[in-house]
Amino acid sequence: MAAPRETKKRTTRRKKDPNAPKRALSAYMFFANENRDIVRAENPDVTFGQVGRILGERWKALTSDEKTPYEAKAEADKKRYESEKELYNATRSSKEEF
DNA sequence: CTGATGATTGTTCAC
DNA sequence: GTGAACAATCATCAG
Numbered sequence: 001m002a003a004p005r006e007t008k009k010r011t012t013r014r015k016k017d018p019n020a021p022k023r024a025l026s027a028y029m030f031f032a033n034e035n036r037d038i039v040r041a042e043n044p045d046v047t048f049g050q051v052g053r054i055l056g057e058r059w060k061a062l063t064s065d066e067k068t069p070y071e072a073k074a075e076a077d078k079k080r081y082e083s084e085k086e087l088y089n090a091t092r093s094s095k096e097e098f
Numbered sequence: 099c100t101g102a103t104g105a106t107t108g109t110t111c112a113c
Numbered sequence: 114g115t116g117a118a119c120a121a122t123c124a125t126c127a128g
Contacts, residue, residue, distance in 0.1 A: 005104055010105090010106085018106035026107055026108075032109045039110095040110075051109085051111085
């Protein structure tokens with residue numbers, strides 16, 4: 001046990017880095033992007049209490065194959081973050097902030 | 099090298 | 114504007 005999935009205290013995290021190279025999105029983020037309108041379309045009655053929950057269930061309901069398209073995006077998104085990281089490395093290494 | 103950590107990402111819903 | 118479940122992430126740092 002090292003990183004207990006504590007589903008709490010999140011959002012608006014504080015930034016400790018100069019240009020904070022915000023990570024990258026997550027497969028779930030991409031998946032949710034597609035599910036948000038799909039799941040909700042099939043469950044127009046359910047609200048976050050249900051949809052949000054069902055969403056996660058469906059997410060896993062899929063298989064690595066179904067997640068593949070989402071993971072693929074997550075992977076690409078990571079590269080996006082890479083760009084930040086790069087500048088982040090430059091700025092943070094720089095004494096002067098330009 | 100390895101392990102542990104933290105920070106972040108996006109959705110929906112409501113007040 | 115925020116938080117909260119839902120999930121992934123995964124880069125970074127440190128000794």
